[in-house]
Amino acid sequence: MLSLNKLLFRQSLLNNGYGIRFMSVVVDASKVVTPINKVLIANRGEIACRVMRTAKKRGVKTVAVYSEADRNSMHVAMADEAYLIGPAAAKDSYLRSDKILEVAKRTGAQAIHPGYGFLSENAGFADLCEKEGIIFIGPPSSAILAMGSKSASKDIMIRANVPTIPGYHGEDQEFETLRSEAEKIGYPVLIKAVMGGGGKGMRIVERPEDLEDGINSSKRESKASFGDDRVLVEKYLVHPRHVEIQVFADRHGNCVHLFERDCSVQRRHQKIIEEAPAPHLSEELRKKMGDAAVAAAKAVGYVGAGTVEFILSQDGSFYFMEMNTRLQVEHPITEMITKQDLVEWQLKVAESQPLPLGQNQLAIHGHAFEARIYAENPDSDFMPGTGKLLHLSTPEPSSTLRVETGVRQGDEVSVYYDPMIAKLVVWDTNREKALRYLRNALDEYHIVGLNTNISFLKRLSSHPAFQKGEVETGFIPIHRESLMAPQKAMSNDTLCLAVLSMILSENALNKSLNGVNGGVILSPWSASNAFRVNNVAERVIKFNVKDQKIQVPVTYNKDNSYTMTMPNGEKLTVSGSHLDAADQTLLKAYVADRFYPSVRAVKAKNSLFVFNDSQSYELELPIEVTSKGGDAASGSLLSPMPGKITKIMVAVGDKVKKGQPIILMEAMKMEHTIRAPQDGKVESLPFNVNEIVEDKKVLATIV
Structure with a gap:
């Protein structure tokens, strides 16, 4: 029986009425265009x-x-069809090749795109797709297998004359053998898992006496991560760079490279910021590395998108490290500098079309950066985190700025998957301009609800060494002290902006509670300006900032400005308004003689988050605010966070005492008691038991 890659077409020809002559023609089906x-x-x-x-x-x-x-994720909403395949854990869902193939056959999908991670480099899955007659948008399983083993791939590269790092990749795993090979290579050496990836099972050993511990530690982690404890030993290059080449091959024998990406700056052996092209790379070296990458791809009969990763030494020598047989996370920066859509190339190659362009038709245009935005805490060794994106605002996407993401405001970064929130990709005509663009874009990326690395990325992209392109794989450890510098103390201006944000939000709330007729407030007692009877409009707003209690006396002026007294005694005149009535997180403001055209302040989790001067600050605040001026909202109880009303202990018209429990609310898997802020009578209870309320909603009004 013919394989799926070979089809036998029999064409019958009538031979002048004397009979039938059969001509057998074998056609390579892999080169027959099949539209997807x-x-x-x-x-x-x-x-x-x-x-x-x-x-x-x-x-x-x-x-x-x-x-x-x-279930409610962004990729589900974007698709034409979507199907549930299992519980949250990847092993029960995204790694279930049987369920995925079942959905493909059920829906009539002609092809499967594996993305990256999960099943993207699973040779068994690629084989199953072929057996089911479904196109696997990736290389043949033989290439995946060849490149899946670090030791086997090194042997293939040596035969293809691709430079490889001096090292031992043999099957003998006895300690004495590994010790002897390490001595031949010379210290420092790198211990790596044969089947490794993502930095797992990787140990740097600088002294002979540390070798045994390094090997044992690598073997334990390798066994736990990959079910295989074999290791290899390589020469560890001091101050190397990580430079990878994007390659593409089709089923017609064509193979090209789309230039390089520098991915040197990493934490925990994982990339955090990438750029293309690589800084300070000569055209001669670029051509050598590109030619070597193409040779590597051809050596394994590669098809589709792949990445050949090299270690680049300070002296310009480079060595094959590994080949990723899939589309890379950082592929957008290659798209930006080549003006090509690599996913479109993948689809065309999967249809057996030839590559859209040849090597001499490809060129580098400008410079691009990609910054990976993670839910993690850089101050705790980049420990990944989880949580809900209570607020998410990004710079405006354009032809030169991409926000590659799969989440929206309100979505949750869970414990089940990678904590990457997004990739921020920028392009400009040269490296200096692109880097400035990146820093400005990071200033406009605002997230509230969980820890992120955005502030760290700002410091990294502003570092003098990074600006000069002096990158290497040890960049973060070398510059740790300056990169991990503590946050600047909050300025008086920022504190004024925080107070102004609260006042503006309360003014808007007053209007919504007391009624507006054609934009005119019906009662003078509801006015948010300085109108008072025989009384000066004053109040004190309180915050807690890193366990420090801060009080800001505020005087309401007749011209709708405010005089605020700072903790150091400085008095500042402040005025402003919301930029958009529909988005009360953005305001414009005057603080003394400085104008702020756009400042973001977000209230969440009973805190106010202010983004100003390339920094973000968290100020804790009470639920209610005490007012000397008798604001109408002073007796309003606001929900501290989104949640569900579980119990209401009073009724409208009841008299209550200050501190008396009014409402029980369930939020963040905890029960919260909402208490009366003052003596008075319950005037309104807008919500019922079991209703879901959003953050900052009025739960009760007591007068």
Whole structure:
């Protein structure tokens, strides 16, 4: 029986009425163009959304798969069809090749795009797709297998004359053998898991006496991560760079490279910021590395998108490290400098079309950076975190700025998947301009609800050594002291902006509570300006900032400005307004003689988050605010966070005492008691038991 890659067509010819002559023609089906009209994306998050955008642009229908945790996710909403495939854990959902193939057959999807991670480099899955007659948008399984083993791939590269790092990649795993090979190589050496990836099972050993501990530690982690404890020993290059080459091959024998990306700046052996092209790389070296990458791809009969990763030494020598047999996370920066859509190239190659361009038609245009925005805490060794994106605002996407993401405001970064929130990608005509663009874009990226690395990325992209392009894989450890510098103390201006934000929000709330007729407030007692009877409008607003209690006396002036007294005694005149009535997180303000055209202040989790002067500050605040001026909202109880009303202990008209429990609310899996801020009578209870309320909603009014 013929394989799926070979089809035998028999053509019958009538021979002048004397009989039938049969001519057998063997056609390579892998080179027959097969249009893809529907594709299943066997992934989630930003890469699933990324693939869908290109598919929709080409008129290709998309099928999403999702776990229970991703039921309301962005990639599910974007797809033409979406199907549940299992519980939250990846092993029960996104790694279930049987369920994914079942959905593909059920929906009539002709192809499966695996994205990256999960099943993208699973040779068994690629084989299953072929057996089911479904196109796997990736290389043949033989290439995945060849490059999946670090030791086997090194042997292939040596035969293909691709430079490799001096090292031992043999099968003998006895300690004495590894020790002997390490001595031949010379210290420092790098111990790596044979089947490793993502920095797992990787140990640097600088002295012979530390070798045994390094090997044992690497073997334990390798066994736990990959089920295989074999290791290899390589020469560890001091101050190296990590430079990778994007390659692409089709089924017609064509193979090109789309230049390089520098991915040197990493934490925990994982990339955090990438750029293309690599800084300070000569055209001669660029050509050598590109030619070596193409040779590596051809050596394994590669098809589709792949990345050949090299270690680049300070002296300009470079060595093959590994080949990733899939689309890389950082592929957008290659797209930016080549003006090509690599996902579209993948679809065309999967259809057996030839590559869209040849090597001499490809050129570098400008410079691009990608910053990976993670839910993590850089101050705690970049420990990943989880939580809800209570507020999310990004710079405006354009042809030169991309926000590659799979989450929206209100979504949750869970414990089940990678904590990457987004990739911020920028392009400009040269490196200096692109880097400035990146810093400005990071200033406009605002997240509230969980820890992120945005502030760290700002410090990194502003570092003098990084600005000069002096990058290497040890960049973060070398510059740790300056990169981990403590946050600047909050300025008086920022404190004024925080107070102004609260006042403006309360003014808007007053209007909504007391009624507006054609924009005119019906009662003078509801006015948010300085109108008072025989009384000066004053109040004190309190914050807690890093366990420090701060009080800001505020005087309301007749011209709708405010005089604020800072903790150091400085008095500042402040005025401003919301930029958009529909978005009360953005305001413009005058603080003394300085004008702030756009400042973001977000209230969440009973705190106020102010983004100003490239910094973000958190100020804790009480639920209610005491007012000397008798504001109408002073007796209002506001929900401290989104939650559900579980019990109401009073009724409208009841007299209550200050501190008396009024409402029980369930939020963040905890019960919160909402108490009366003052003596008085319950005037309103807008919500009922079991109703879901949003943050900052009025739960009760006591007068």
